[in-house]
Amino acid sequence: MNKTDILQTARQCRHYAMCKIDFLKTGICPAAIDRPFVSFFPQGRMDLFSGVYERRIPVTKELVHIVESCNLCGICDKQCHFVTGLRPLTVMKGLKEYVQEFLDKGNVPEESKPDDFLIALQTITGQKWASSDPAILFPYADDPCPATPFTMPRYVVMPSNSSEISEIIKLCRREEIPYAVRGNGASVIGFVMSTGLVMDMNRMKGIRFDEKNWCVYVQPGVSAFETQKEAVKKGYRVNAAEPSALLCANMMCSGIFSNFSHSYGILADNYVNAEFVDHDGNLFNLNQFDAPNLFSNDKMGRKSPGVCTEVGVKLYPxxxxxxxxxxxxxxxxxxxxxxxxxxxxxxxxxxxxxxxxxxxxxxxxxxxxxxxxxxxxxxxxxxxxxxxxxxxxxxxxxxxxxxxxxxxxxxxxxxxxxxxxxxxxxxxxxxxxxxxxxxxxxxxxxxxxxxxxxxxxxxxxxxxxxxxxxxxxxxxxxxxxxxxxxxxxxxxxxxxxxxxxxxYKHPVAFVLYVPMDNIALIMEIDSEFKRIGDIHHIHNDYGFITPLDMGKRGVYEFDFYVDPTDDADRRNCLNAMAEAVEMIESYCGGANGVKWIQSVLYQGFCRSENLLYLD
Amino acid sequence: MINRQEEEKGLLFITGASGFLGSHLAIELAKRGYSIVGLIRPLNGLSGEERLRRIGRLLEADFRILSRISVVEGDMTLPELGLGKDLYHELSRSVTEIINCAADTSFAKKKREVVERINVYGLENLLKMATKSKCSFFHQISTAYVSEKTSGICKEELTSPKKFTNAYEETKCRAEHLSTNVCHKAGIRLNIYRAGIVCGESRKGRTFRFNGFYYPLKSIHRLVESFRTNLLEKDGEKARKMGVRFVEENRLMLPLTIRVTENAGINVIPVDYFSRMLIKIMDVGNQGGIFHITQEKNCPLKDLIEYTRKYFHIEGLNITLDGSPEGPIERIFNLYNEPYLPYLQDSRVFSSENTMQLRDEKLDDRFTYERFKICMDYAIKADWGKTFKG
Structure with a gap:
């Protein structure tokens, strides 16, 4: 395979982070076990190939180290083919060849020099858990959503506990560095980009069961798959989102919904308690008398309450x-x-x-x-x-x-x-x-x-x-x-x-809460999505509906599909998205029971009733 | 009685000229020197002309014969038959006889609307044209199965049954009444030709429609092939579990019991027999009337079952008069053939006195094993119509 073909494969990476969980019992990429920054996973190396091949990042010592850590075992090929049909092993090989050619020509890899902020971060977390090396930063700079601009952070840090998070937040405030928290190092809707610091929570993978109280407490680096796996081992089940999504991140973003929401509900129905570090670096939990009121819902949206460091989700028999x-x-x-x-x-x-x-x-x-x-x-x-x-x-x-x-x-x-x-x-x-x-x-x-x-x-x-x-x-x-x-x-x-x-292509998902007692309205909205997708020449299709709260409401998804590497497709999709947003807003304003998922952005802890039944 | 051969042959307008009966009839009439205009719908990206050309090739019709059939593209269900004003008027001025072969023969209830649209409303449009044209003779193709389900003999007369097996029978009955009324008022002579179940040509079995009596046989053939494959190319365990196995001389034991009624039989006639008889009636029976183009005697179902056993080398295919428990093989047979099952319990017999009076030659219309074999050989060679696109 030539480099252009390899680049084409690399650019098709969907950033679903499925290579970060052992969902096929193949094990995960051994290169990432020691330092689970995204760059050490196949997903990150797909981005790194594009980065160096298109000369958007230099070859650094860290990049050489990342490349050398891959032993071409092929686990990524199995995992990725199962999900996306892609064969990343060719990219892993291509990246190795590229770097080897670079070194063979007598080139010397660059070494990034730490600045004061990075040194301060490293003081908090330990040296190997904070970086400003482009080879570490680059995979946190982009995602497949056509509306997301490329946003290169200056630093990436992997804290190991709430105290470190608190210190990092205080440092950021002091130095006026913006920050974002990324769950599994993946985002497909572009809400977690930062020009400053990205916090990757993958070191915080604690799972603690409180079986007497039908609850499992998970830290922010724990995925839905890992939680479900542990719960099932003990004879329980949790209501979980996509397998690679992190539970805390899900709750922070818009709450969890799945087919099990039919009986287990959504939003606050799914958890018992949660712990946060707020934007001043202070810890609070939701059962605290003076905690911020995260049970309310503001349909105009609200700012993130901080960093969720643990959530106690309900266990179900x-x-x-x-x-x-x-x-x-x-x-x-x-x-x-x-x-x-x-x-x-x-x-x-x-x-x-x-x-x-x-x-x-x-x-x-x-x-x-x-x-x-x-x-x-x-x-x-x-x-x-x-x-x-x-x-x-x-x-x-x-x-x-x-x-x-x-x-x-x-x-x-x-x-x-x-x-x-x-x-x-x-x-x-x-x-x-x-x-x-x-x-x-x-x-x-x-x-x-x-x-x-x-x-x-x-x-x-x-x-x-x-x-x-x-x-x-x-x-x-x-x-x-x-x-x-x-x-x-x-x-x-x-x-x-x-x-x-x-x-086939990256889906841009539109998620709405809809009145299940008004099927004609749901079908009308569905045809509108289809009409918009069709006129903008975007592949589109109905996704799913799950009934909620005894069939009174439902959660509904319609998808536009886009190839983010195809400029024309991206443009068409952006136009379709703009028109779809207008359409959604008009239904949200005029039709009873229709709410857009934007109404729960950063409000995944709110009461479901506040979203579904309060105008 | 006037012999057609002594009359001047005018211009015949045939609807459904790319259909099973319509195409055979058009080609047969063309061979006899008639000038024909055939109404054909473009379909599946094929023009009317191309559809007729493909059928002509299948039926081995000479190019010179086909050239006597002018194709006009249109649709009976549309005003002015979808021909456009000029062509519609031009045809109205020149057509002297109309043969309505256009029909939807679906038996499924869900097709009722389409069946009604073509068989009744399409006919209304055509009759409108007939009354405005020089047409002096209208020929309506119908089915013998419009008759009341009685144990007696179904006569060649208008009938008004209270119940029909399906929308096809019902709409064809309505069409008979409609054409009778309109033609009577307009002073147009009317012949109604009621066909039995039409199969492929008597000598080669050629056809391109494999519904009707072919449909249940197709399901048996598909099952036999699947079981043979399982037994010969795989371990055959799943086939044996259902009681299917090879018995002597490579015969397959296929335990399939089909429910029928006593005296049940089907009336099958070859398409060339149908065409020849219809033309004969047209030629000499031009006073108007109803004519059954059917077998004198039904082919008893037990004979048909015997033919099937013999042809497909199977044993275990039986009939029963009462309901017996369904196994998976009966279940799929019954589900698949649901629309056709009533005909396995049909004992209608058709008189053909009117037709017989006009018949001056002895035509062998019996549905024998040899005829069955010819039909099956052709059907399997044509993969039950999968190989024909027209």
Missing amino acids: FPEDEEGLIVPFSDMEGALSFASELGRRRIGNAVGVLGGEYLSVFISPTEELARRIKRFFSGTLGIKYAVLVVADTYDRKIIQEMEKVVISQKLLSLLILGLADLNGNESLSIIEEYVGDREPYEILCDGEILPLLELLIDSSPESLAKAVPEDLEGFYKDLYSRPEMTNMVWLSMFRIISSRMGR
């Missing part, structure tokens, strides 16, 4: 007989009505109405397969929307009485492992050629014919692995031999496949 199922629909109205009904009847622990795009992209290990499967699901089977439900035996029975047609866990596993065989399978012509009154998916979902489908579809880890590049076949075969990889409950809890939504 889950029944052993829980299973997932999918109820397919040929139209949005039917799917939303059904989800709303589940809310009203308190059925299921997790509910999400997925669009055809999400469904096919999530379950497909490659983009090419996702496109084919979307055509198969939507065109051949007539599945345009799918209501995913995680429920116990009793609720599943009720659902089957409500809607006769369901994709059971068994059928979904069969379909996922048979994806590579689904489209173009001659034996399935019988479904493609069906001309009767039922939706074709009704035939597929008929429980009685499952044995026949098992015969018709070549469904196995080996079969699925045929869809990926040959050198990854063995890895995928082993991976999909693990039952959790097709288990709807596990996948809903750990959410490791939802990041695939960024595989």
Whole structure:
């Protein structure tokens, strides 16, 4: 691969930080274990390749050290391919070659000299945890959101506890250095850039269970995946966002929502207590009498209350007989009505109405397969929307009485492992050629014919692995031999496949809270998003809706997709975003129950009722 | 009775000229020297002309024959048949006879609106043209299955059943009444031709529509192929679990029991027989009337099942008169063939006195195993229509 092709791969890094968590049991990049600055992770080295190749940063001693720390083990290739389809190993190799060529030519790497502020930071944290070296700073300067300008910080620091954070904040105030806190060193909406100091919380990875009080306290470097993993080991579950997102960062930003918000709620429903360091460097927690009132909601937005240093999130029990199922629909109205009904009847622990795009992209290990499967699901089977439900035996029975047609866990596993065989399978012509009154998916979902489908579809880890590049076949075969990889409950809890939504292009997500008792309004908003996306030539699609608070409200996402490395696409997306914001604001101002996620920015600790029901 | 051959052959306007019956008829009439204008919708990016050309190639129609069919692109469901004012008026001035072959033959309830739009409202538009034109003879293609479901014989007369099997039967019945009323008022002679279930040509089995009686057979073929693959190319365990296995002489045991009623049978006629009979009736039966173009006797379902066993080398395919429990194979068969199942329990028999009176040659219309085999050979070769784009 030539350098231009490598650059193209490097620039496509989505900054989802999935290489920072061990979500596939491959282990994480060994280079990052000693000093987990983003630069030591594959994500950071993808940026560093662009940086040095485009001569935006010099080759420094630190860069040489970062490059040498990579042993080309290939873990990144497996992890990244699973999520984005990218093969970062070529970039890791390219970066090594670039630096080697630089050194072979007799060039001497630069050495950055510490200034007084850096020395002060290093005094607080220890020398190796604060840096002003461009090789450390560069991966904190950019993200894929088209509205985010490149913003190079002057310093990056990794504190290890609240006291250090307090001292750092006081130092920043004294020296008038602006600062931002970044969760997993990733941001996809550009709120955590700073021209001054970036605090990376990855050293603060403490997890403390208080089982008697159904609570787990996590420090700001702990990801949703890590929290869920530890909780599940003890027989509990937490309501968690995307796996690489850090829980504290999530709460600080806009609160946590997931399909489990159907029963566990959002915002303040999810935590017991939280600890902060405020902008003066003082510690407080939310159960303190004189703590700032973070339970209120100001729809005009509010300033961050400080740095969240620990959050106690609720633990939930889950029944052993829980299973997932999918109820397919040929139209949005039917799917939303059904989800709303589940809310009203308190059925299921997790509910999400997925669009055809999400469904096919999530379950497909490659983009090419996702496109084919979307055509198969939507065109051949007539599945345009799918209501995913995680429920116990009793609720599943009720659902089957409500809607006769369901994709059971068994059928979904069969379909996922048979994806590579689904489209173009001659034996399935019988479904493609069906001309009767039922939706074709009704035939597929008929429980009685499952044995026949098992015969018709070549469904196995080996079969699925045929869809990926040959050198990854063995890895995928082993991976999909693990039952959790097709288990709807596990996948809903750990959410490791939802990041695939960024595989084709980076999604710019618009999240709204909507009234579930006004489905016509939701459909109108959805068509408006689509209209705007279409006129600006931006790939766009409905994302999901999860009913909240007994189906009275819902959290809804619509996505515009952009290639941040394509100037025309970026421009179109920015224009579409501007028009979409106007549209959203007009609905928020005029339609009851519509709130934009901007209304909870930095207010993730507020009461859900204050957001959902107070104008 | 006037013999058509003694009359001057005028200009025939055929709707649905790219359809299964319409195309066969148009080509057959062209062969006999008629001047024809065929109404064809452009479809799937193909012009009307191209669609007819492709069908002509499939049916091995000579270029000179096809050149006698002028194609006009239009749509029966649109005002002025979608032809545009000038062409509409020009045709109205020159057309002397109209054959309405355009129809939607879907059985699904969800297609009702489309079926009604074409079969009834489209016909209204066409009749409007007929009344404004020089048309003196209107030919309406219908189905024998518009008749009441009785245990007796269905006669060649207008009928008003209280119940229909599907929207197709119902709309074709309405179309018969509509064309009768309008033609009567306008003084246009009307022939209604009620076809049985039309299959491919008698000698080569050629067709490009594989619905009707083909549809359930297609599902059996797909199942047989899948089970054979599983048994021959894989370990066959899943097939055996469903009771499917090879028995002697490479025959497949396929445990599939199909529910039928006593005396159930289907009335299948080859498309070339249909065309020849229709033209014969047109030629000599020009006083107007209703004509069944059907088999004298139905093909009993038990015979059809026997043909199927023999052709596909299967055992275990049985019929039952009462409901028996469904296994996965019955389940998929019944789900897939839901719209066609009523015809497996249909015992309507059709008289064809009017037609027989005009028939001056003995046509072999029996649906024998040989004829079944010809149809199946062609269907499988054509992969049930997948290879034809027209």
